[in-house]
Amino acid sequence: MTLLETRNLGVGYRVPGPGLISAPRLLPIVHDVSFTLDAGRTLGVVGESGCGKSTLGRALLRLIEPSAGQVLWQGQDMAQIADLRRRRAEMQIIFQDPVAALDPRMTLARIVSRPLATFEPGLRRAEARARAIAALEQVGLSADFADRYPHELSGGQAQRVGIARALVGRPKMIVCDEPVSALDVSIQAQVINLLMDLQERMGLALVFISHNLAVVRHISHEVMVMCLGRVVEQAPRAEFYARPLHPYSQALMQAVPEPDPRREKGRVGTALQGELPSVLAPPPGCVFASRCPRAAEICRTTRPELRQVAPGRLAACHFIEAP
């Protein structure tokens, strides 16, 4: 069952115009994102800083107003949903910095039950608390945690509380924005496993936003690679990791250091040269042209469209043969 669908979604931010008195202009950050996400599935969105992946995540929930295209939630245009605040119980988000995302003056039971005041305003306090405790238990925190405060938590526990808060309204989908990037390796694995367990148990759909290709490989069914606000490759997980097609995906894969000295020592000296262009002045051609080892003249002048290059696989590169 398709829960979420985007059609040519675009997002921009208002920035001051070029002159003192000129009107603000819209700076496009995310262009033309289209995908569908079914219940029980995970879409991994991967890219480097500034690629627009977090902006996309927020626009999916209409926390930022899209500037182009559509987001459909269970077939309904999100812009037309009248009681969106309440419907957000179905679609939740968790953030990168788990401690900053929690109000330091509230007990964990209050933090976790708080969304219920919006989602289910008729609920009695005791019921809301019971729901919060149940949510804490779902993420592996015992009922003893209910009356503790955020400063008593480790980073991993704080991220579990963030997940409990997302779960308390019984969501169908969670957008996870770099949820494990601030955590130690051993804790990161606990949280990833927890998200996978919850998905299996509850049929949750996940949008998993991360800069870490290895983490995305582990948790995702579909992968979307973004560069400078554009999707450059979109593919099922197994096919993508077996053979990334876009030169940018390949470069990212090369750059990730793996705990394997034989692989790694052979990769010293293979790093891409050059820097990504600025979002403020995107290039007219391919977003990756300035760093691409295969770039030709056409890449600097003409933007390659995202197109089907193999069954179920999309890529935006002039040099990938269509099937």
Next chain:
Amino acid sequence: MTASLLSIRDLTVRFRLPQGQAVAVDGVSLDVAPGEVLGIVGESGSGKSQILYAMMGLLAANGRAGGQVLFQGQDLLALPPRDLDRVRGQALSMIFQDPMTSLNPYMRVGDQLAEGLIVHKGLSRAQARAEAVRMLDRVRIPDAAARARRFPHEFSGGMRQRVMIAMALLAQPRLLLADEPTTALDVTIQAQVLDLMADLARETGTAIILVTHDLGVVARLCDRVVVLYGGRVMEEAPAETLFDSPAHPYTRGLLAAMPRLETALTPRLGTIPGTPRSGGTATGCPFADRCAVRLPHCATTRPALHELRALGSGRRSACHLSEPAP
């Protein structure tokens, strides 16, 4: 091992806190040979960065280091401040995780680089500037002469870290301390900076201690690895053999918890239960409460770091399970 450039012996770092004393580093000994790249790996609270801060005399005001840090025959912990300054300016340099906060935002990049040469090497301003530009070029800052006249905010994160490396290498140090130098960078930029460090280590013979939480970074750059937990060395090994045959249960747990790009997918990642220990003196093994294979005496008797001859040379581990029979 050839004669050591650096020998740390039984280093302890303690902090005075209102609620008592906290031990961040608890009796660490390690050696670095000239030209060697040593990785110190650990999670938060393992004490990995405090080892570097103790060596550089940069501990917080309530921190105290004990033991010995023998660098080129001198104990850095016993040196008077002025002598330590001379060592720090010349033979020993350090780079940090966040290159923006390590650079002076009000000073042109070239002038910041030149300052050290004027102070420590007695060069004239013009000579020092020329040398700074040469070094920026060497760390592959494009158009170095023009870039030297820019301010730090005009550089990207990756370029700032390369500026820091240039600054650290100007004095031609024998040992470079790098504290999570690529953690704040994107992977493609991280790869550039790691390439650069590998080149420089090879060309100049500078030894490096790289502190990181990322075992992948260690695999790319390091000759030898020390795994730290709760302020103590859990395992020490040459990089090639550590990853094939991790000996300590903590090292094995860390490797199993790392999602990988190229190995077969498992339904779930391996985990280490609980949360990383933050310093403190454990009476037994600091990892005992999270260890899947602990023995009854692990919590009470501290395992000594011992050689593991069966696994090849240079292998050591601090675990009761691999201790030779008494």
